[in-house]
Amino acid sequence: MKKVLSTSLIAGVLLVPQLVGAAELKSGTLTKPSNEAPTTIVKEYAKAKGEFKTLESKRDKVGQVVKLQQTVDGVPVFGGIVVGVVDNDGQLKTVVDDTKQLKGLHKSIKLNEQKAVARYKELVGHKGAYELEPAAELVVYPNGEEAVYAYEVTGTILDADEPSRWTYFIDAASGKVLNKYNQLAHAKPTNGVTGTTYTGTGIDVLGQSQTFKTTKSGSYYYLQDSTRGKGIYTYDAKNRTTLPGSLWADVDNVLNTTYDRAAVSAHVNATKTYDFFKNTYGRNSYDNNGAALNSTVHYSRSYNNAFWDGSKMVYGDGDGQTFTYLSGALDVVAHELSHAVTEYTAGLIYQNESGAINEAVSDIFGTVAEYSVGSNFDWLVGEDIYTPGIAGDGLRSMSNPAANGDPDHYSVRYTGTQDNGGVHINSGIVNKAAYLLASGGSHYGVSVQGIGVMEMGDIYYRALTVYLTPTSNFSSLRQAVVQSAKDLHGATSTQAVAAAKSFDAVGIN
The missing domain is CATH 1.10.390.10 (Neutral Protease Domain 2)
Structure with a gap:
């Protein structure tokens, strides 16, 4: 059996069609100097390929990076992206063209968003509640040599035997499944406390002494670091599957018991990962806007995995043979949080x-x-x-x-x-x-x-x-x-x- 830690815990035989067309990268002096805005320069260069809206325009050490989304009458083309880098002289120096072919596209839409969500729930077959209710977005989907209108529908399930986040592409005319893949994303918001920051101490999964920031509120010290971004929070699932669990509380700010170790590691390793991206790349959390880093430990019983669901890391305790407490490895924590960075940047499709x-x-x-x-x-x-x-x-x-x-x-x-x-x-x-x-x-x-x-x-x-x-x-x-x-x-x-x-x-x- 393949050993994995990933955004997606369930990997089976799926529909895995390849989207037609590979991105083309060109570099050099692609345009003449210009006083126009960088977004205008890139859009002008790309206009022969269709319509575009601006997703992002940011300055870095090389120039102004502009990212465009290909659209048809305002509807996004799934995977259709153009990236341009414009230098200080207003010259386009590098462009990535990942626009999609739209052969055979005609607007045939018989399902609305509500029907697409109902179809999704029927296909997923989950009878319980969703952590994040399925939401549908109309897109133009490159389907082999053709292109069709489809709904991209995603929902998060965390109360099943295996947590999942299925994305389905459902033909807007026929209701047929065009593609599907599993990844986890977006869960409950942070429920923190208001109080004073202190420094706690504890022993981690590897038996090492650690110090970390906590917040004192009332008689308890909580594993809440309010000094970084919008906070770093660590929760206790208490060997259940209800998430996020309870914000970790301690009476003396000393976490030295065996049960504490998973929480100490999760809190410290999330802090180290935040600091790594901030100090090395200038990135303020995974969304570059200080998003809270939430962790839940002691998920389920003898659970041999960890996952990122888009707003928090969730760690099993392991069975003691295949794994020990999964929050104990910095590279595992940084691996999972890097999936979030990818989601907020390149958005690489998980197949x-x-x-x-x-x-x-x-x-x-x-x-x-x-x-x-x-x-x-x-x-x-x-x-x-x-x-x-x-x-x-x-x-x-x-x-x-x-x-x-x-x-x-x-x-x-x-x-x-x-x-x-x-x-x-x-x-x-x-x-x-x-x-x-x-x-x-x-x-x-x-x-x-x-x-x-x-x-x-x-x-x-x-x-x-x-x-x-x-x-x-x-x-x-x-x-x-x-x-x-x-x-x-x-x-x-x-x-x-x-x-x-x-x-x-x-x-x-």
Whole structure:
């Protein structure tokens, strides 16, 4: 059985169609100098491809980054994105064109939003309450060689045996399911307390002493850190499945019992992850707007997994053999929170190659976060909480994916329908490329000069937040990473050459 930690806990045989058309990246001097606004420059460049609305316009160290959404009469085209980078002279220097073909599109809509939601509930078959009620959005969906109007419908279920967040694409004319995949997102808002900030102490899952911020309200100290963003909160599910549970409360601000350890680790590792993204990339929480980081520990009984549902991390205690308390690993916490960063930036679809990139990016930033704290660094994922009785193993190996049965080269990639089209399996190919870029080495006869872990992370962060789009494939990732290396270090730099070589080594052209 495949060992996974992911945004999606249920991976079965799904519909996994490929969206037609791969993103095209162009760089150079693409337009003449202009005094127009950057959004106008990018829209003018893209206008031959159709209508667009602005999703984002932000300045970074390279220029003004503009992200556009392709539309038809105001309806968004699923996955249809254009990204442009405009320099200080008003010249378009780089553009990613991921617009979609709309062949055969005609407006035939027989379902309204309410009927689409009813259809979704029928298909999902859940009889209980939803943590987040299903919501439908009308989109233009590229369906093979054609395009149709469809409803994108998503709901969150947390009171079942396995939590889930299914997204369905339902044909707006026929009610037919065009595609579906499972990911978790958006749960209850934070219910914090008002009080005074103190410093608590405790022992974590690994037996290490920790200090952390708490909030005193009345007679209790709560695991609420109000000094970072909109807060870091840790809850206790008390071995039940009702979420988020109770905000963790303690009478003396000393958390040294065995039961406390999972909470200490969750609170401290969420803090470290927040600080990692803030101090390394200037990112204020996963949404870059200070969103609260919520964690729930002691979920269910002997639960051998952890998941991110869009507003909180949820950790099982493990069964003591396959896993111990899952909040104990910094790279696991950072992995899951990186899924949230991906959702708020590139929005990589959680299936096929885009899903494998999504998973690999989380492994990469989990590993870079672990490196950044300066202790216990390795290229294994989840080694601190996986098989506590066996030393030296992990969920996945980035340096040697084949050790865990994962492919390390595109020629041996998984092409089946299990695991959402191989999102965890094929992530090994990207993980190997990232490892080679950071550490160097030879693979399949290609030698790569390592540039260091933190520089590798900088390049992948820029690729994720600037150039990747929802339907990016492995070839798109190569273009994004190489262009990011050029942006940060120069077109002929050691870093840019190494980035290209790292993808050569794993067979991604």
